[in-house]
Amino acid sequence: MPSLTIDGKRIQFKEDGRTILDIAREEGIYIPTLCDHPDLPPHGGCRMCLVEVEGMKGFVTACTTPAKDSMIVDTTNDALMKLKRNILQLLLIEHPSACVVCAEWNTCNEYRSQPFKSGLITGCSTCPSKASCELRDVVEYVGLDDLGFIPRYKEMPVEKDDPFFDRDYNICILCARCVRVCDEIRGTGAISFAKRGHETRVDTAFGNSHLDSGCWFCGACIDVCPTGALSPRMMKWHGTPDETVETTCMLCGTGCQIEFDVKWNKIMASHPGSENSEPNRGHTCVLGRFCIPSLMNAPDRLKIPTVRREGVSIPVSWDEAYERIAEILNETAPERIGFVGGPHLTSEAAYLLQKLARSAIGTPNVDFRGSGFASLVVRTLADTDSFAKVGTLRDLEKADWIIAVGGDFAKTHQVVAKSCYQAVARGAPLILIGAAGVNLKRWATEHITLKAKDFSTILSQLAEDDEKLKGVKKQHVEHIKSIVSKGKGAIVFGSGILLARNPEEAMTALLKMIGDKGRIYPTFDYGNEVGAIMAGLQPDLLPGLTSVTASSVRKKFEALWGKKIKAGLSLEQMRMAASKGELDVLYVTDGSLPVKGFKKVKHVIYQSPFPSEWIDRASVILPAAGFVEDSGTVVNMEMKQLKLKQVTPPIGNSKQDWLILTELGRQFGSEGFKYKSPKKVAKELREFAKELGSGAMVEVEPVRKAPDWNPAYRGAIIAERIRDLKTFIDALPERERPLSTESMDDFVKRLSEQESADTQVKEVA
Amino acid sequence: MQDLSRADLAEQVIPSLQEIQERLGYIPREAITWLADKLHLSEQEIYGVASFYNNFRFTPPGKHHLRICLGTACHVQGGDRLLAATSEKLGIKPGDTTSDGRYSLERVACVGCCALAPAVVLDDVVHGRTTQRSLKRLLDSIDREDRKAKKSEGGSQ
Numbered sequence: 027m028p029s030l031t032i033d034g035k036r037i038q039f040k041e042d043g044r045t046i047l048d049i050a051r052e053e054g055i056y057i058p059t060l061c062d063h064p065d066l067p068p069h070g071g072c073r074m075c076l077v078e079v080e081g082m083k084g085f086v087t088a089c090t091t092p093a094k095d096s097m098i099v100d101t102t103n104d105a106l107m108k109l110k111r112n113i114l115q116l117l118l119i120e121h122p123s124a125c126v127v128c129a130e131w132n133t134c135n136e137y138r139s140q141p142f143k144s145g146l147i148t149g150c151s152t153c154p155s156k157a158s159c160e161l162r163d164v165v166e167y168v169g170l171d172d173l174g175f176i177p178r179y180k181e182m183p184v185e186k187d188d189p190f191f192d193r194d195y196n197i198c199i200l201c202a203r204c205v206r207v208c209d210e211i212r213g214t215g216a217i218s219f220a221k222r223g224h225e226t227r228v229d230t231a232f233g234n235s236h237l238d239s240g241c242w243f244c245g246a247c248i249d250v251c252p253t254g255a256l257s258p259r260m261m262k263w264h265g266t267p268d269e270t271v272e273t274t275c276m277l278c279g280t281g282c283q284i285e286f287d288v289k290w291n292k293i294m295a296s297h298p299g300s301e302n303s304e305p306n307r308g309h310t311c312v313l314g315r316f317c318i319p320s321l322m323n324a325p326d327r328l329k330i331p332t333v334r335r336e337g338v339s340i341p342v343s344w345d346e347a348y349e350r351i352a353e354i355l356n357e358t359a360p361e362r363i364g365f366v367g368g369p370h371l372t373s374e375a376a377y378l379l380q381k382l383a384r385s386a387i388g389t390p391n392v393d394f395r396g397s398g399f400a401s402l403v404v405r406t407l408a409d410t411d412s413f414a415k416v417g418t419l420r421d422l423e424k425a426d427w428i429i430a431v432g433g434d435f436a437k438t439h440q441v442v443a444k445s446c447y448q449a450v451a452r453g454a455p456l457i458l459i460g461a462a463g464v465n466l467k468r469w470a471t472e473h474i475t476l477k478a479k480d481f482s483t484i485l486s487q488l489a490e491d492d493e494k495l496k497g498v499k500k501q502h503v504e505h506i507k508s509i510v511s512k513g514k515g516a517i518v519f520g521s522g523i524l525l526a527r528n529p530e531e532a533m534t535a536l537l538k539m540i541g542d543k544g545r546i547y548p549t550f551d552y553g554n555e556v557g558a559i560m561a562g563l564q565p566d567l568l569p570g571l572t573s574v575t576a577s578s579v580r581k582k583f584e585a586l587w588g589k590k591i592k593a594g595l596s597l598e599q600m601r602m603a604a605s606k607g608e609l610d611v612l613y614v615t616d617g618s619l620p621v622k623g624f625k626k627v628k629h630v631i632y633q634s635p636f637p638s639e640w641i642d643r644a645s646v647i648l649p650a651a652g653f654v655e656d657s658g659t660v661v662n663m664e665m666k667q668l669k670l671k672q673v674t675p676p677i678g679n680s681k682q683d684w685l686i687l688t689e690l691g692r693q694f695g696s697e698g699f700k701y702k703s704p705k706k707v708a709k710e711l712r713e714f715a716k717e718l719g720s721g722a723m724v725e726v727e728p729v730r731k732a733p734d735w736n737p738a739y740r741g742a743i744i745a746e747r748i749r750d751l752k753t754f755i756d757a758l759p760e761r762e763r764p765l766s767t768e769s770m771d772d773f774v775k776r777l778s779e780q781e782s783a784d785t786q787v788k789e790v791a
Numbered sequence: 792m793q794d795l796s797r798a799d800l801a802e803q804v805i806p807s808l809q810e811i812q813e814r815l816g817y818i819p820r821e822a823i824t825w826l827a828d829k830l831h832l833s834e835q836e837i838y839g840v841a842s843f844y845n846n847f848r849f850t851p852p853g854k855h856h857l858r859i860c861l862g863t864a865c866h867v868q869g870g871d872r873l874l875a876a877t878s879e880k881l882g883i884k885p886g887d888t889t890s891d892g893r894y895s896l897e898r899v900a901c902v903g904c905c906a907l908a909p910a911v912v913l914d915d916v917v918h919g920r921t922t923q924r925s926l927k928r929l930l931d932s933i934d935r936e937d938r939k940a941k942k943s944e945g946g947s948q
């Protein structure tokens with residue numbers, strides 16, 4: 027095995043193009059770096075990582091030099107350190123240096139995780155700072171204690187006019203990490219270096235706002251910035267967190283791992299989880315990056331159970347609330363009761379909700395509010411036994427070609443889009459079908475502009491290898507076919523395919539087309555739609571995707587639960603029954619469910635973290651914990667089970683859904699509700715999941731509507747609560763435009779004509 | 792553009808910007824967006840390149856285009872002071888055009904007449920050994936000529 031020596035330490039390694047820096051990092055040998063970042067391709071711009079290699083002329087940058095057998099590397103000799111000090115001094119000319127050589131250094135270090143406080147104490151206010159500053163770390167390591175040159179303060183106003191984050195380019199050291207992550211990793215290119223020499227800066231075209239520059243506010247630039255130049259506006263004043271906890275985001279079906287800073291039992295800030303945490307590996311979207319703390323700390327969270335007496339909602343103890351629910355449910359015939367969950371319940375809670383309905387109460391009417399997209403996907407996969415065709419985001423980055431259909435993922439699933447772009451950047455052609463935003467259009471090799479209703483047609487034509495493709499010119503047909511005929515494909519698709527003339531046909535076609543080599547990537551809109559279906563929160567399915575009509579399995583459940591089980595009313599059927607006055611009680615756990623159609627229901631039991639239009643009609647309100655306060659599991663778009671880890675205690679007097687449902691089950695004297703933790707629930711559910719797919723699927727009518735992108739969580743419409751998100755979403759339509767196809771001649775002609783018209787106007791004036 | 796890879800497209804940025812500037816005299820905002828669309832890049836990627844090179848300008852050239860050389864020879868002969876003074880007189884930064892559209896100012900590197908340093912190029916005519924005074928006289932005479940031309944034009948109508 028090849029080996030090299032770094033600072034006298036012999037290290038064996040595999041020669042696979044990894045750099046000296048990579049090897050050193052793995053071995054825990056610190057080489058200062060500023061422009062390099064593990065997430066980014068090597069850049070070699072800052073020269074901070076210089077090392078001496080025996081036999082190589084001069085010094086080389088460790089971040090760009092591949093490790094070779096029998097290299098002898100020195101990272102710390104005097105000449106090197108002196109050179110690094112000089113380079114740093116040059117670099118610091120453009121960084122307000124009060125900070126790095128400040129006389130208050132020691133005091134500052136004590137308090138610097140609280141910039142506000144340290145500012146007051148040390149009288150310094152140059153940097154919005156972070157608890158850690160890579161630049162400071164490097165200065166400290168290299169041992170610089172004077173500046174050497176007069177610093178040049180650029181006097182640029184701090185840019186605060188865009189949503190979510192501030193930009194103070196006065197303290198930017200031009201390492202290009204932000205530019206590279208935005209461009210090379212996220213595929214957006216919302217920022218770039220502009221001008222040159224002393225005037226060089228990170229900028230947008232013509233200094234436009236980020237809203238206009240195509241920024242998605244994914245925050246990736248902030249996360250790689252080694253200085254305090256970029257900082258999240260609402261998340262920088264809390265100081266050192268008491269702890270940080272990583273859990274799964276439930277705001278869409280990607281299931282990103284997000285790390286939360288906790289202080290005083292509250293969430294102060296969120297960041298992407300570790301680079302090693304699947305599926306997102308250190309990236310998130312605007313929601314996960316910026317919106318969760320404000321959402322979860324909202325002052326109007328439901329905190330106390332209430333019961334309505336004589337028209338007035340009165341705060342009560344949990345026991346009183348359970349008693350009232352028992353009263354209501356006991357006086358109603360089971361078939362006149364409906365349970366409607368939501369796509370943001372954990373799998374355990376979803377399982378318990380249907381178990382409560384089917385076993386303790388004895389009603390078959392269970393369903394959840396979703397888009398119908400997950401239902402279509404999961405049922406088709408179960409029917410055709412093709413769960414193995416669902417890929418992970420890691421697979422997606424290695425795809426040889428991509429078809430994107432039925433959604434603008436760059437907007438709705440920014441992390442999926444990032445993985446798409448990684449494949450595109452490696453040279454995988456992207457075929458875009460249907461409408462989408464600027465990012466996808468730029469990445470696409472072929473854009474087939476079809477109405478959504480024709481999705482099923484074109485997908486079938488592709489699957490059947492037809493001569494013609496709907497809406498595609500002849501020479502392009504050949505090109506598209508040559509693309510999809512080779513290698514491992516990826517079909518990324520979203521709830522937009524529900525708008526196809528025949529969504530089932532579209533779904534079957536794309537499965538057929540992808541064959542055995544490629545993978546499909548369904549982008550679900552909500553946190554745990556798949557988990558809810560698998561847990562049996564469906565009128566026609568038992569836990570483990572078994573049809574209620576499969577008598578052997580059904581009998582097992584009937585014996586276990588002591589109640590007859592049959593197919594119940596779907597959500598739409600419940601709504602119909604309610605409007606005819608045939609449904610008396612509705613148990614709702616998702617405030618985003620529209621009240622419309624349910625006005626005649628006599629009693630509503632509402633269990634949610636957030637108020638919604640339901641609270642005005644609820645007989646009982648049960649305050650539920652938010653997903654960051656809950657534990658359990660969810661199933662993401664990769665069909666992987668991901669863990670929810672409790673980050674903070676449930677707010678106020680609220681409780682986790684699984685606990686509420688367990689206690690309620692006990693209220694009914696039901697034997698099957700003795701769980702002490704969601705783990706026990708998960709274990710029981712796992713037993714049933716072994717029966718996965720053992721029974722014919724029954725068709726229920728899916729809700730054929732692709733949702734607009736207006737992210738919501740259990741009745742809380744996030745943009746209505748977070749102004750910056752609203753500003754961002756409102757600005758999106760203006761960014762949409764078809765990519766210009768005008769030729770150079772036509773463009774020049776149009777512009778000249780426009781200009782001469784302009785000057786004429788000017789002269790007349 | 793279906794046959795071109797992303798890298799190939801990126802290579803077309805500079806030649807395309809050159810062509811636009813040649814044909815329109817400058818790089819209008821719309822051109823950045825148009826070119827971004829054509830090359831499947833973002834506006835920032837185009838703007839970054841365009842703003843890096845001094846010879847790309849974002850404002851239309853004035854009626855008279857004044858280039859002041861700051862090549863080594865001209866620089867040591869006082870080209871930088873000449874540029875600063877002219878910039879102040881016209882009230883614009885290099886790269887901009889006066890608000891009345893009469894003059895645009897540009898700094899260039901070596902126009903190939905080092906022996907005549909400092910050199911100034913006005914509407915493609917090189918003027919050597921320029922001083923602040925000689926440049927002022929030159930601009931004044933152009934102003935006068937233009938006024939005369941306008942008058943005769945006005946009179947003939």
Ligand code: SF4
Nearest residue numbers: 208241242244245247
């Ligand atoms: S927030 Fe994301 S899209 Fe916006 S500039 Fe930063 S990396 Fe680019």
Ligand code: SF4
Nearest residue numbers: 198199201202204251
């Ligand atoms: S803003 Fe931060 S990441 Fe971007 S170039 Fe400046 S220092 Fe580097």
Ligand code: SF4
Nearest residue numbers: 275278281282311314
């Ligand atoms: S992509 Fe989805 S799961 Fe990931 S942070 Fe955003 S909303 Fe959360």
Ligand code: FES
Nearest residue numbers: 061070072073089
């Ligand atoms: S880290 Fe190697 S040159 Fe910047």
Ligand code: FES
Nearest residue numbers: 860862865902904
């Ligand atoms: S340096 Fe000005 S003409 Fe050569």
